[in-house]
Amino acid sequence: MATATYDADLKLFVNGAWHASEGRDAQPVFNPATGATVAEVPLATAADLDEALAAADRGFKTWKATDVEARAAILHKAADLIRQRTDRIATLLTMEQGKPLGEARGEVAGAAQLFDYYAEEAKRAYGRVLVRPTGQRSIVIKQPVGPVASFTPWNFPVYLMAKKLAAALAAGCSVIAKPPEETPGSTSAIVQALADAGLPADVAQLVFGVPDTVSRHLLASPVIRKVSFTGSVPVGRHLMKLAADGLKRVTMELGGHAPVLIFDDCDLDRTLDMVVPQKFRNAGQVCVSPTRFYVQQGIYDRFIKTFAERTAAYPVGNGLEPTTKMGPLANRRRPDAISALVDDAVAKGATLAAGGERFGDGFFYKPTLLADVPLEARIMNEEPFGPVAVARPFATEEEAIEQANRLPYGLAAFAFTENGRRANRLGDLIEAGMVGLNTFNISGADTPFGGVKDSGFGSEGGPEGLDSYMVVKAIHQA
Ligand code: NAD
Numbered sequence: 001m002a003t004a005t006y007d008a009d010l011k012l013f014v015n016g017a018w019h020a021s022e023g024r025d026a027q028p029v030f031n032p033a034t035g036a037t038v039a040e041v042p043l044a045t046a047a048d049l050d051e052a053l054a055a056a057d058r059g060f061k062t063w064k065a066t067d068v069e070a071r072a073a074i075l076h077k078a079a080d081l082i083r084q085r086t087d088r089i090a091t092l093l094t095m096e097q098g099k100p101l102g103e104a105r106g107e108v109a110g111a112a113q114l115f116d117y118y119a120e121e122a123k124r125a126y127g128r129v130l131v132r133p134t135g136q137r138s139i140v141i142k143q144p145v146g147p148v149a150s151f152t153p154w155n156f157p158v159y160l161m162a163k164k165l166a167a168a169l170a171a172g173c174s175v176i177a178k179p180p181e182e183t184p185g186s187t188s189a190i191v192q193a194l195a196d197a198g199l200p201a202d203v204a205q206l207v208f209g210v211p212d213t214v215s216r217h218l219l220a221s222p223v224i225r226k227v228s229f230t231g232s233v234p235v236g237r238h239l240m241k242l243a244a245d246g247l248k249r250v251t252m253e254l255g256g257h258a259p260v261l262i263f264d265d266c267d268l269d270r271t272l273d274m275v276v277p278q279k280f281r282n283a284g285q286v287c288v289s290p291t292r293f294y295v296q297q298g299i300y301d302r303f304i305k306t307f308a309e310r311t312a313a314y315p316v317g318n319g320l321e322p323t324t325k326m327g328p329l330a331n332r333r334r335p336d337a338i339s340a341l342v343d344d345a346v347a348k349g350a351t352l353a354a355g356g357e358r359f360g361d362g363f364f365y366k367p368t369l370l371a372d373v374p375l376e377a378r379i380m381n382e383e384p385f386g387p388v389a390v391a392r393p394f395a396t397e398e399e400a401i402e403q404a405n406r407l408p409y410g411l412a413a414f415a416f417t418e419n420g421r422r423a424n425r426l427g428d429l430i431e432a433g434m435v436g437l438n439t440f441n442i443s444g445a446d447t448p449f450g451g452v453k454d455s456g457f458g459s460e461g462g463p464e465g466l467d468s469y470m471v472v473k474a475i476h477q478a
Contacts, residue, residue, distance in 0.1 A: 003320070004094075006029075006031070006038040006095045006096070006185065007091070007185075008184070008188065008189075010029070010040065010041045010188065011042065011188070012044055012048055012206060012208065013188070013191050013195070013204070013205060014055060014206075014207065015054075015055035015201055015205070016055075016195070016200075016201025016202060017201075021040065021042040024043055024044070024048075025042075025043045026041060026042050026043060027043060027181050028040055028041075029041055029096055029181075029182065029183075029184060029185070030182075030331070030332070031362070032096075032097065032098035032327070032330055032331060032362050032363040033095075033098055033317075033318040033319060033320070033360075033362040033363075033364075034318075034361055034362050035332075035361050035362045035363065038095060038096065039184075039185065042208065043181070043208055044207040044209040044214060046217060049207065049209070049217045052207055053147075053176070053218065053221050053223045053224070054223075055205055056147040056176050056202065056223060056224075057147060057174075058202045059147075059174035059200060059202035059204075060146055060147045060172075060173065060174040060203075062202075062203075063144075063169070063172055063173070063174055064144045064172040066172070066200075068123055068125075068172075071119075071172065072119035072123060072170070073119075074169075074194070074197045074198050075115045075116070075166060075170060075197075076115065076116060077197035077198065078115050078193045078194045078199070079112040079114075079115035079116045080197075081196055081197055082108060082111055082112040082115065082162075082189075082190065082193045083109070083112045085108075085189060085193065086105055086108045087105075088189065089158060089186050089189045089190075090107070090108050090186075091104075091320075092185035092186040092189065093158055093183070093185075093186040094320055095185075096184070096185055096186065097182070097183050097186070097330050098283065098327035098362070099282050100319040100324045100325060100326070100327055101320055101322075103281065103282060103319075104158075107158050107159045110159045110162075111158045111159050111161075111162035112162075113445045114159070114166040114167075114445045115166045116445075117166070117446060118166040118170035118445075118465075118466065119166075119170060121167075121463060121466050122170035122171065122172075122466065124463070125142050125171070125470060126142075127139060127140045127141040134478070136476060137477050138476045139474070139475045139476075139477070140472060140473070140474050140475075141472075142471070142472055143172070143471055143473055144171045144470060144471075145171070145470060146173060146223075146224070146226060147175070147223050147224055147225060147226075148164075148168045148173045148175045148224070148225070148226045148227070148228060149175075149178070149218040149219065149224045149227050149228075150165070150175055150176070150177045150178070151178050151211070151215065151227075151228070151229045151230070151231065152164060152177070152178075152179050152180065153180055154180035154182040154330050154331065155282060155285040155385075156282070156286075157179055157180060157182075157183035157187045158186045158187060158189075158190060160230050161177060161187045161190050163461065163465070164177070164230075165177060165190065165191075165204065167460065167466050167468070167469055168228070169194075169199070170466060171466055171469035171470050173226070174202065174203045174204070175203070175204050175205070176207060176218060176224070177191070177204065177205065177206050178207050178208065178214050178215070179206070179208070181208050181209075181211075182330060183330075184208055187206070188206060191204060191206045211235075215238075216242060219239065219245075219246065219248065220242075220245075222246060224248060225249065226248060226468075227239060227243045227248050227251075228250070228468070229250070229252055229253070229254075230254075230287075230460075231253075232254065233254045233255050233383075233454050233455075236456055239252075240252065249468075251450075251456075251457070252456030252458060253287070253456050253458070254287075254454065254456035255287055255383040255409060255411070255454075256287045256288055256291075256412055256451065256455050257381075257384075257409040258288055258289060258291050258292070258411065258413055258414060259291075259294060259404040259413050260292065260293045260294065260413075260415070261400045261404060261413075261414070261416070261417075261426065262293060262294065262296065262299070262415075262416045263397070263400075263415070263416060263422065264296040264297075264298045264299045265417050265418050265419050265422075266417050266418060266438070267416075267418060267438075268299055268302070271438075272306050272310070274439075274440055275290065276307065276310045276311065277325070278440045279367075280311075280314055280367050283365075283386060283387045284384065284385065284386045284387040284388060285329065285386060287385075287412075287455075288434065288442060288443070289385075290389070290440065291384060292380065292390055292404075293389055293391040294392055294393075294394045295391060295393055295394070296394060296395070296400075297394065303391070304371050307354075307369055307389070307391070308353035308354040308369050308371075309354075311353070311354035311355060311367045311369045311389070312354040312355065314326055316364065316367065326367060328360070328362040328364045328365075329365055330363070334365070334385070334386055335363050335364070335365045337384075337385070337386070338365050338368075338384060338386040338387070339358065339365070340378075341377075341378055341379040341382065341386075341388065342356050342370065342388060344378045345370050345373050345374075345378070345379045345380075345390070346370070348377045349372070349374050350370040350372060350377055352369075352370060353369040353370065353371045353391075354366075354367065354368060355387070355388075356368050356370075365386060365387060368387060368389070369388075369389050370388065370389070370390045370391065371392075372391070372392065372393075373390040373391065375392075375406075381407060383409065397422060397426075401429050401430065404430050404431075404432075405429075405430065405431045408453050409451070409455050410431045410451050410452035410453035410455045411432060411433055411434065411450075411451035411455035412435070412442060412451075413434070413436070414435070414436040414437075414439075414440060415430070415435070415436075416437075417437075417438070423437045423438070431453060432451070432452065433449070433451040433452050433455065433459075434449065434450075434451075443461070446461065447461045447462050448460075448461050448462040448464040449461040450464075
């Protein structure tokens with residue numbers, strides 16, 4: 001059994017100083033592969049949050065006035081430090097979140113890329129000039145929106161925290177980041193890298209706490225001008241209501257229930273080679289995880305047989321083991337949630353083609369495939385956020401599109417076909433923020449990422465991600 005040390009001294013970071021528990025409430029951090037407690041994370045008090053707000057207010061005034069080249073240099077330096085510290089950050093991530101070490105290393109690399117990308121993109125926050133025949137000129141400029149409250153989830157704690165911090169800081173905003181209490185060590189390492197890179201003391205604050213207490217406190221303050229949240233639809237709705245009172249701008253990256261349309265004219269072997277690792281990446285705890293497999297009837301049986309064989313043979317274990325391809329679920333809540341969804345589907349007539357049970361001391365659930373799942377099963381309607389694929393046959397392209405669009409979610413969707421004109425139609429007609437045609441590769445630092453319908457709105461990644469932290473001002477001069 002591979003061993004490693006959970007090497008994190010968990011603290012809050014407010015106004016450039018690290019604060020340990022020191023009488024604050026604290027919450028245990030678990031290793032999901034063993035269920036053991038590895039550390040305790042301090043929870044912010046109301047006084048901590050007030051101090052963070054005051055610091056973010058001060059930090060915004062100096063940071064927005066800092067030359068963009070100087071801001072970019074700090075972000076590049078943070079990227080370098082994150083890369084140098086990959087082994088430590090990835091080990092913390094695996095030990096507190098569960099994902100295999102290889103995936104954790106990839107996530108850290110992605111976080112570093114985000115800082116590099118936004119360091120450069122900050123230099124391209126261009127405006128425009130309108131010239132009137134009267135001689136009047138109108139100048140349109142972009143300015144940072146103000147101090148940001150950012151709330152990130154536990155599924156990609158390092159990458160998603162970097163995505164919000166890199167874009168906000170590049171735009172010239174100060175930030176109060178509240179990452180998930182389940183994964184504090186790896187997320188703290190990102191803030192440490194920024195501090196070590198020379199970020200001024202009051203620009204980025206890191207607080208852990210009781211999520212509802214923290215968000216209510218921060219969103220009630222006039223200091224916060226923008227809220228960026230990644231997480232579930234109900235919490236997104238709740239935060240939007242809190243943000244409404246202060247008319248704060250919001251970006252909501254919420255849940256998904258990605259359909260995958262597999263047509264009988266696809267390259268089935270190539271498709272299956274991609275499907276299985278994608279479904280079980282991060283144990284399915286991915287907002288764009290391929291989930292609802294609609295397979296054309298002529299290839300349905302072959303697809304299910306191969307998918308089930310590979311699912312049953314998928315190597316699951318402690319993410320520190322080199323042979324592991326799928327780790328445990330991230331927290332104690334997830335195996336219970338997944339069990340309930342699978343049991344409900346089977347009770348309503350679905351066929352359990354592979355998996356379908358918990359195992360081990362930690363929070364493990366076997367990679368699972370359910371076939372012929374009735375539409376009324378909960379799992380056909382609620383985001384499973386776990387290692388479960390559901391499959392149903394379809395006859396026509398129209399039926400497949402209708403099924404893809406039947407849920408209120410609209411984050412990612414995928415389709416596999418070698419027919420180019422059909423691929424064009426699918427790209428146009430599927431209601432989603434992102435459509436992958438013959439690919440699952442839909443994310444990157446330079447790529448807008450976000451949803452439609454109940455999956456939220458606003459993009460992260462790409463120039464759109466920078467714009468979401470900026471306001472437009474028109475200056476007219478005669
Ligand atoms: P949850 O709804 O309790 O929490 C979701 C996230 O929001 C967590 O990171 C949590 O810390 C945070 N949160 C909860 N209440 C909050 C509040 N009042 N203010 C600020 N932040 C708050 O669910 P959970 O059990 O942690 O996660 C399960 C569900 O969350 C999944 O089913 C999935 O739909 C969703 N989720 C989505 C993403 C994503 O990338 N879009 C990531 C993680 C979780």
